[in-house]
Amino acid sequence: MFVFAQQPSLVNQFVAELRDVSIQKDRLRFRRNLERIGELMAYEISKTLPYHNVSIKTPLGISETQLLRQQPVLATIMRAGLPFHQGLANYFDQAENAFAGAYRGYSASDSDEFEITMDYIVSPDIGGKTLILSDPMLATGRSLEKIYHAMLRYGIPAQTHIAAIIASPEGVRHVQRQLPQCHLWLGAIDSHLNEHSYIVPGLGDAGDLAYGGKV
Numbered sequence: 001m002f003v004f005a006q007q008p009s010l011v012n013q014f015v016a017e018l019r020d021v022s023i024q025k026d027r028l029r030f031r032r033n034l035e036r037i038g039e040l041m042a043y044e045i046s047k048t049l050p051y052h053n054v055s056i057k058t059p060l061g062i063s064e065t066q067l068l069r070q071q072p073v074l075a076t077i078m079r080a081g082l083p084f085h086q087g088l089a090n091y092f093d094q095a096e097n098a099f100a101g102a103y104r105g106y107s108a109s110d111s112d113e114f115e116i117t118m119d120y121i122v123s124p125d126i127g128g129k130t131l132i133l134s135d136p137m138l139a140t141g142r143s144l145e146k147i148y149h150a151m152l153r154y155g156i157p158a159q160t161h162i163a164a165i166i167a168s169p170e171g172v173r174h175v176q177r178q179l180p181q182c183h184l185w186l187g188a189i190d191s192h193l194n195e196h197s198y199i200v201p202g203l204g205d206a207g208d209l210a211y212g213g214k215v
């Protein structure tokens with residue numbers, strides 16, 4: 001597990017702006033911060049992927065270098081995942097992409113009980129590839145768990161990286177227990193989940209901050 005906050009960097013600045021009540025209401029800035037954290041996480045994850053030797057022809061000779069053996073498949077979860085995913089795609093710019101529509105479907109009787117409803121998923125074949133599954137918020141971990149298992153319809157990935165910006169200790173434990181094979185990349189691990197399963201101190205509702213409320 002790699003937690004960016006444990007080694008201060010620019011990621012801290014962008015996470016702070018996501019959280020800051022005096023900044024986060026600027027939707028363009030909120031989405032841009034999700035995106036540039038995605039770019040920085042792409043760079044860190046790229047250091048762990050397989051490379052191969054390549055000769056590049058320049059106007060003056062041949063440059064020997066090492067390039068990514070294969071582009072990953074980038075998967076994300078609407079709505080809040082989209083700007084974060086864009087950042088990953090900006091840097092893994094030849095990657096194939098998968099998208100899932102999932103949300104917390106609250107029960108009529110108890111406003112704090114919810115099921116993760118997924119009614120949309122599209123994906124390329126992921127068999128034998130590196131899968132990077134992103135969602136800015138890792139609260140209970142049930143969204144990421146559900147989407148990961150849904151992705152297995154499209155093949156068994158060679159390795160899976162899960163990227164989240166803000167996580168709860170409960171969510172980290174859930175993913176480590178349910179998805180032990182997945183590498184975890186986290187912006188920060190916060191204090192706890194409140195009774196509504198929101199991360200505290202967190203940032204509020206990432207999807208609403210990025211795209212506005214929903215009824």
Ligand SMILES: O=P(O)(O)OC[C@H]1O[C@H](OP(=O)(O)OP(=O)(O)O)[C@H](O)[C@@H]1O
Pocket residue numbers: 077078079080081102103104116135137138139140141142143144171197205206207208
């Ligand atoms: O770890 P979990 O308990 O599953 O919570 C995390 C999920 O909750 C939020 O989605 P939400 O249902 O609010 O949809 P949205 O992204 O469209 O706002 C957030 O965007 C994550 O996808």
Ligand SMILES: O=c1cc[nH]c(=O)[nH]1
Pocket residue numbers: 080137139197198199200202203204205206207
């Ligand atoms: O704190 C949280 C938890 C789940 N989803 C969010 O958008 N924020």
Ligand SMILES: [Mg+2]
Pocket residue numbers: 080205206207208
């Ligand atoms: Mg939301």
